[in-house]
Amino acid sequence: MTAIEMSGLTKEYGSLTAVDDLDLTVDDGEVFGFLGPNGAGKSTTINMLLDLTRPTAGSATVLGYDAQADADAIGPRVGVLPEGFDVYPRLSGRRHIEFASKTKDADDDPEEILRRVGLSAEDGARPAGDYSKGMRQRLATGVALVGDPELLIMDEPSTGLDPHGIREMQDLVRSEAERGTTVFFSSHILEHVEAVCDRIGVLDDGELVAVDTIDGLREELGGGATMTLTLADPAEWARNLVTELEGVVDTAASGRTLELSVADPAAKASVVTQLDDSGATIRDVRIEEVSLESLFTALTNGDENERTDGAATAGADGGSPTETGTGAVR
Numbered sequence: 031m032t033a034i035e036m037s038g039l040t041k042e043y044g045s046l047t048a049v050d051d052l053d054l055t056v057d058d059g060e061v062f063g064f065l066g067p068n069g070a071g072k073s074t075t076i077n078m079l080l081d082l083t084r085p086t087a088g089s090a091t092v093l094g095y096d097a098q099a100d101a102d103a104i105g106p107r108v109g110v111l112p113e114g115f116d117v118y119p120r121l122s123g124r125r126h127i128e129f130a131s132k133t134k135d136a137d138d139d140p141e142e143i144l145r146r147v148g149l150s151a152e153d154g155a156r157p158a159g160d161y162s163k164g165m166r167q168r169l170a171t172g173v174a175l176v177g178d179p180e181l182l183i184m185d186e187p188s189t190g191l192d193p194h195g196i197r198e199m200q201d202l203v204r205s206e207a208e209r210g211t212t213v214f215f216s217s218h219i220l221e222h223v224e225a226v227c228d229r230i231g232v233l234d235d236g237e238l239v240a241v242d243t244i245d246g247l248r249e250e251l252g253g254g255a256t257m258t259l260t261l262a263d264p265a266e267w268a269r270n271l272v273t274e275l276e277g278v279v280d281t282a283a284s285g286r287t288l289e290l291s292v293a294d295p296a297a298k299a300s301v302v303t304q305l306d307d308s309g310a311t312i313r314d315v316r317i318e319e320v321s322l323e324s325l326f327t328a329l330t331n332g333d334e335n336e337r338t339d340g341a342a343t344a345g346a347d348g349g350s351p352t353e354t355g356t357g358a359v360r
């Protein structure tokens with residue numbers, strides 16, 4: 031079955047097209063990363079799936095139900111971790127789960143849910159206001175898991191978490207996926223998505239610019255890698271042997287060092303074979319794959335904080351320094 035299907039899904043706010051003609055399918059059981067810089071339209075898309083915002087055009091189904099017409103059927107089957115979720119400081123973690131169970135008319139064992147998200151019974155008894163940011167996110171996920179949803183929608187779940195908290199969140203996503211839950215995980219940080227997702231969709235200025243696995247995207251963008259070969263003899267001679275090989279896009283020779291840019295993975299083996307067959311002695315080979323960060327930058331045209339159409343960015347979260355590391359495009 032298809033967990034999510036968007037067809038021409040569009041949302042306009044006046045002259046701003048926040049989400050532009052999205053066609054996207056997320057399969058049942060998949061962990062799908064919905065990636066894009068701040069203001070790309072991720073939350074707006076999620077809001078349309080949950081019927082919190084109505085599309086200007088197009089449609090979407092969630093778990094086979096029409097997102098607008100059958101919103102009542104979708105609600106109980108979907109767990110949502112909204113962006114910027116915060117706890118009720120005086121309520122215990124356990125009470126949060128109990129409250130959510132009551133609201134969803136579910137009969138989950140609060141202890142079991144707390145355990146699933148890595149909170150002990152003692153943690154559950156404490157006021158959530160005392161929790162660390164990571165514990166709050168885990169509790170928020172616990173709340174989303176009430177009613178055993180078939181689909182978990184997480185809007186920027188790693189926001190504000192330190193590296194340890196991020197790893198915990200990723201483990202949680204993995205273990206829920208192992209239980210068979212489909213996960214739709216939005217983020218503006220490539221690394222967070224890459225670590226847990228089967229496929230990613232990249233959104234930029236409201237448009238879906240790529241949908242693939244990370245490896246697939248790498249290849250699509252040229253499978254880019256740089257090869258540095260150290261040879262026994264001057265490299266200029268060797269350079270002439272490989273310049274014309276398929277997949278080799280750039281070459282440079284300096285002393286006994288030959289540097290090559292290759293556009294597809296197969297070219298790496300061809301280079302080595304060609305040199306070897308021609309009698310060159312290769313002393314060392316270093317290969318540097320295109321970084322995930324440059325991949326994402328290429329896809330989103332290096333967008334930073336704001337949209338190129340100059341519209342204000344909604345939901346800016348003023349994240350922590352840990353979010354601005356490699357892969358972030360804030």
Ligand SMILES: Nc1ncnc2c1ncn2[C@@H]1O[C@H](COP(=O)(O)OP(=O)(O)OP(=O)(O)O)[C@@H](O)[C@H]1O
Pocket residue numbers: 043046048066067068069070071072073074075113186218337341342343344345346347
């Ligand atoms: N209610 C609204 N009225 C007008 N414009 C809006 C509204 N909601 C969102 N937008 C605009 O739509 C665009 C997409 O915003 P959205 O919040 O969906 O992006 P996002 O990818 O979720 O970003 P973030 O990670 O910052 O939440 C932004 O330019 C935003 O300013």
